[in-house]
Amino acid sequence: MSISADTALAASDIGERKPLTSGHLPGESSMWFFIIGDLLIFGVYFISYMIYRGQNQELFLQSQQHLNQGVGAINTIVLLTSSLFVALGTQAARDGKKSDAYRLWALALALGAAFPLLKMIEWIPKIGAGLTAGKNLFFTYYYMMTGLHLCHVLLGLVIMGFVMRNLRASTQPNIKFVETGAMYWHMVDLLWLVLFALFYLMR
Amino acid sequence: MNTRGQNILLWTTPVAGVLFLFAYFMFPPFSGPMSPTMTPEQVAAFFRENVASIRGVVIFCNLIGAMLVPLFATITVQMLRVGNSSPVFAYSYIIAVGIGMTAFILADFAWGVAIFRPDRDPQLISLLNDMAWFFFVAPVGTIIVQNLCLAGSIYLDARPDPVFPRWVAHFNVLTAVLMVPGAFALMHKTGPLAWDGSLSFSLRLITFAVYVAVMFCVLLTIVNRQVEHEGVVA
Amino acid sequence: MSGSITADGQYTTQQGTPWYKNKKLDQLICFWSVPFFYSLFGLVFVPLSWMMPPRSPASAMPQIVEFMQSPKLLIACTILTLAVGLSAVGNAVYMCQMKRMSVSPVFRFAFMAGAMTGAIVGCLFPMFCFGLGAFRSGYDPEILAMLYDFGYLSFIGCMGCFFLNWSCLGLSILLDTNNTLPKWLGYYTLWQSVSELVIAPVWIAKSGPFAWDGLMSFWLAMVIYVPWQMIVYICVYRAIKSQPESELDNAHLMPAANYA
Numbered sequence: 001m002s003i004s005a006d007t008a009l010a011a012s013d014i015g016e017r018k019p020l021t022s023g024h025l026p027g028e029s030s031m032w033f034f035i036i037g038d039l040l041i042f043g044v045y046f047i048s049y050m051i052y053r054g055q056n057q058e059l060f061l062q063s064q065q066h067l068n069q070g071v072g073a074i075n076t077i078v079l080l081t082s083s084l085f086v087a088l089g090t091q092a093a094r095d096g097k098k099s100d101a102y103r104l105w106a107l108a109l110a111l112g113a114a115f116p117l118l119k120m121i122e123w124i125p126k127i128g129a130g131l132t133a134g135k136n137l138f139f140t141y142y143y144m145m146t147g148l149h150l151c152h153v154l155l156g157l158v159i160m161g162f163v164m165r166n167l168r169a170s171t172q173p174n175i176k177f178v179e180t181g182a183m184y185w186h187m188v189d190l191l192w193l194v195l196f197a198l199f200y201l202m203r
Numbered sequence: 204m205n206t207r208g209q210n211i212l213l214w215t216t217p218v219a220g221v222l223f224l225f226a227y228f229m230f231p232p233f234s235g236p237m238s239p240t241m242t243p244e245q246v247a248a249f250f251r252e253n254v255a256s257i258r259g260v261v262i263f264c265n266l267i268g269a270m271l272v273p274l275f276a277t278i279t280v281q282m283l284r285v286g287n288s289s290p291v292f293a294y295s296y297i298i299a300v301g302i303g304m305t306a307f308i309l310a311d312f313a314w315g316v317a318i319f320r321p322d323r324d325p326q327l328i329s330l331l332n333d334m335a336w337f338f339f340v341a342p343v344g345t346i347i348v349q350n351l352c353l354a355g356s357i358y359l360d361a362r363p364d365p366v367f368p369r370w371v372a373h374f375n376v377l378t379a380v381l382m383v384p385g386a387f388a389l390m391h392k393t394g395p396l397a398w399d400g401s402l403s404f405s406l407r408l409i410t411f412a413v414y415v416a417v418m419f420c421v422l423l424t425i426v427n428r429q430v431e432h433e434g435v436v437a
Numbered sequence: 438m439s440g441s442i443t444a445d446g447q448y449t450t451q452q453g454t455p456w457y458k459n460k461k462l463d464q465l466i467c468f469w470s471v472p473f474f475y476s477l478f479g480l481v482f483v484p485l486s487w488m489m490p491p492r493s494p495a496s497a498m499p500q501i502v503e504f505m506q507s508p509k510l511l512i513a514c515t516i517l518t519l520a521v522g523l524s525a526v527g528n529a530v531y532m533c534q535m536k537r538m539s540v541s542p543v544f545r546f547a548f549m550a551g552a553m554t555g556a557i558v559g560c561l562f563p564m565f566c567f568g569l570g571a572f573r574s575g576y577d578p579e580i581l582a583m584l585y586d587f588g589y590l591s592f593i594g595c596m597g598c599f600f601l602n603w604s605c606l607g608l609s610i611l612l613d614t615n616n617t618l619p620k621w622l623g624y625y626t627l628w629q630s631v632s633e634l635v636i637a638p639v640w641i642a643k644s645g646p647f648a649w650d651g652l653m654s655f656w657l658a659m660v661i662y663v664p665w666q667m668i669v670y671i672c673v674y675r676a677i678k679s680q681p682e683s684e685l686d687n688a689h690l691m692p693a694a695n696y697a
């Protein structure tokens with residue numbers, strides 16, 4: 001999979017730096033299948049949300065007032081920054097800078113871990129105030145969609161942990177695996193952006 | 204490798220047999236199962252008049268409900284020794300055992316709930332009684348599939364020295380066929396197919412009792428032969 | 438037929454091969470029981486009893502009573518009683534492929550437990566709820582309505598065991614280094630298991646997209662489930678066919694000359 005030492009030396013002679021991967025498509029191809037499919041499934045869910053929102057505009061608008069846009073915005077910033085570190089970390093791994101890559105991913109993980117905590121800060125007072133999933137259709141959608149997304153985030157944190165372990169433990173990190181993990185996390189981020197726009201911003 | 208575990212589990216089977224027989228005779232009255240034609244009021248009255256003995260049977264069966272599993276587990280272990288290309292029959296067998304046992308225990312629970320508050324609305328008691336009978340009928344289907352899987356694995360045994368004698372396969376197919384009428388108890392309230400009828404009740408239970416006794420003897424022979432032939436410790 | 442013991446303790450056949458030609462006959466018999474079972478299942482739940490597609494939780498009482506007293510429900514119960522054991526076989530087929538994977542046995546044993554529970558609480562019990570309503574005339578409409586609810590809720594709202602099973606299968610596929618089943622199937626299986634979670638609101642909603650007959654909790658879940666169920670068994674069939682004969686459990690019993 002990786003290029004031979006000769007070629008690497010030759011390349012550096014010319015003054016270029018070749019990446020350690022040989023494939024054109026970053027990450028595992030099956031992860032692309034997963035990402036596209038996941039986006040499709042979420043897309044269909046979002047469309048159904050819009051349809052029911054159209055049929056119940058008053059109810060949805062009123063219920064949306066209860067959502068905390070501030071916390072939502074913080075969540076967005078947290079995820080976007082985390083994604084940035086993931087991208088930087090992946091590039092560092094490609095460039096062979098193992099310890100930099102590890103540190104960057106660790107930062108990304110720390111930020112990512114803040115997301116579930118923030119979610120709890122949002123959800124728990126609401127549930128305490130009686131705004132549960134059974135309250136009305138808007139809230140069922142809200143908890144379902146953000147809940148599904150939260151599951152994706154938690155899985156993403158686990159994947160990040162495995163990427164970090166790979167970066168630290170092996171002499172030659174598995175770049176494909178790092179890229180796969182990065183792609184997954186970017187997808188999670190993208191999904192949140194759409195969620196944020198649909199549920200929090202569209203009023 | 205030794206077969207001590209199998210022997211220990213196998214010998215719990217006659218104990219289970221005795222206990223199940225005891226449970227059967229604990230149920231009042233000795234004359235047999237309740238008729239499906241009883242009205243809710245009659246069912247409720249029956250439960251009210253026999254609280255102590257019904258409770259006894261229910262609790263007892265709750266405790267011994269899983270006691271035939273060791274026999275089935277031993278059969279599964281022997282099925283894994285059979286010369287099939289895969290463990291698919293053995294896996295099917297043990298899953299079916301699990302499904303059937305769950306149904307039996309649910310039947311016991313339904314009767315247990317029915318007798319828990321005998322002064323409940325008679326319709327609810329009758330419903331719980333019906334539910335218990337439905338779940339008592341259900342294992343018929345899992346036993347059919349179990350037995351056909353065992354038969355299948357025996358017929359396809361590629362070993363020059365098969366684990367099970369071939370007649371065991373025929374025997375399993377026969378018992379499976381004899382179980383089939385039992386399922387039709389869900390559709391009849393009178394006659395031999397009703398849940399208290401000669402086919403669905405008597406034939407089914409006698410077939411099952413004979414089956415357990417025969418398979419117990421067969422397994423004893425097989426496990427001891429495993430000791431001789433494969434040099435394992437008894 | 439008698440055999441002899443070789444120096445290393447293995448039995449060898451003295452005369453020829455077993456009576457059947459296809460070495461994977463046991464796996465194929467069990468595999469083909471699956472379409473048979475699902476067809477029967479489809480027949481029982483759809484045109485026979487019209488339990489599926491699901492009726493509304495908000496149906497009016499007279500309609501519920503009329504549906505719950507149909508004698509066809511009892512025929513459906515009887516057929517399902519006879520057939521439910523085949524769900525064990527269908528699940529065993531999965532387990533055999535899981536055994537070929539490089540993952541720990543714990544995955545397939547957890548799967549096995551889920552298979553047992555699911556067959557009762559998610560399949561047989563719901564159908565029995567409907568049959569119980571039809572078994573005896575004269576039950577109070579309230580009782581029939583309770584059975585109607587219990588039947589649909591347990592059939593459509595049963596999530597836990599299937600979530601466990603599909604997660605075990607999906608994870609096994611993804612972690613498997615033997616490439617027994619394709620990786621994209623592992624991901625699709627995980628979608629199947631996560632979409633079980635979307636079903637949770639059926640225990641709350643009586644109408645709308647999250648009721649047991651709703652767009653989100655039923656119809657979209659079916660759009661994910663039905664193709665998956667067919668695709669996974671096609672992949673399993675291919676996996677059975679492509680398993681090298683030298684890897685079969687009984688390969689040591691077959692004379693070497695008979696290898697494909």
